[in-house]
Amino acid sequence: MRIVNLASGGLDSSLVSVLASEQNIELFPLFIDYGQRAAAMEWKACCEVHKKIKTVKPVRMDISGFGKVILSGLTSELLDIRKDAFTPCRNLLFLVIGASYAYQVGADSVSIGLLSEQFSLFPDQKENFIHTAEDAIIAALGKNIKIVTPLSEFSKSDVIALAHRKGLTNTYSCHAGGLSPCNKCISCLEFQGNTKKG
Numbered sequence: 001m002r003i004v005n006l007a008s009g010g011l012d013s014s015l016v017s018v019l020a021s022e023q024n025i026e027l028f029p030l031f032i033d034y035g036q037r038a039a040a041m042e043w044k045a046c047c048e049v050h051k052k053i054k055t056v057k058p059v060r061m062d063i064s065g066f067g068k069v070i071l072s073g074l075t076s077e078l079l080d081i082r083k084d085a086f087t088p089c090r091n092l093l094f095l096v097i098g099a100s101y102a103y104q105v106g107a108d109s110v111s112i113g114l115l116s117e118q119f120s121l122f123p124d125q126k127e128n129f130i131h132t133a134e135d136a137i138i139a140a141l142g143k144n145i146k147i148v149t150p151l152s153e154f155s156k157s158d159v160i161a162l163a164h165r166k167g168l169t170n171t172y173s174c175h176a177g178g179l180s181p182c183n184k185c186i187s188c189l190e191f192q193g194n195t196k197k198g
Contacts, residue, residue, distance in 0.1 A: 001026065001108065002025070002107035003148070004030050004107045004110045006110065006111065006112045008046065009046035009049065009172045011173050011191070012115065014046075014168055017055060018163075018168055028059070028101065028105050029046070029056070029059070031043055031046045032094055033061065033063065034063050034066045034090065035066050036177070038074075038172065038175055038177035041179075043060060044172070045170055049168070063093075063097070066093065070088060072085060072086060072087040074087050082184055085186050090124065091114075092124060095112065096133075099141060102145050103141055107145070108144070110146070112130075112149060114149045116154060173188070175188075
């Protein structure tokens with residue numbers, strides 16, 4: 001099996017890479033710079049994680065112009081990093097790019113680190129979206145490239161616990177892009193809430 005993993009350097013997508021490498025799946029990590037504020041820190045973490053688990057170096061795709069035009073709290077300091085976090089069609093864009101790359105490298109799947117739907121905040125994190133996107137991609141490519149969500153039964157606390165057991169370190173999940181967590185974005189608040197519980 002060959003799989004393109006949409007790798008952001010964050011905990012969820014990094015755990016997907018770890019699990020795939022343990023199963024001897026041929027992995028093609030793909031990092032997408034869509035103009036997010038945290039791109040530099042995410043890319044650094046993405047490279048460090050994949051070097052540690054001894055996979056091929058991630059490929060970086062630069063579509064940073066997207067974030068210059070499609071503004072959200074993730075792409076612009078002018079907007080609230082938490083209240084304005086929704087970035088329209090971001091995951092659809094990721095999946096289309098991932099599927100295009102999968103087509104090119106002969107992979108049969110694209111993985112995205114979405115968690116259980118009960119924890120989804122936005123429409124492009126839900127199961128119905130994944131099925132619809134997969135159908136559109138198959139129709140567009142004329143080839144059966146699957147979208148897989150290996151963490152779809154996981155909560156954030158499940159991810160944190162498993163990542164700890166796997167010794168996964170050096171990930172980066174803050175949307176602000178600073179050297180230290182901002183403690184304000186959805187990702188920071190989600191992580192803090194779950195580490196306090198655990």
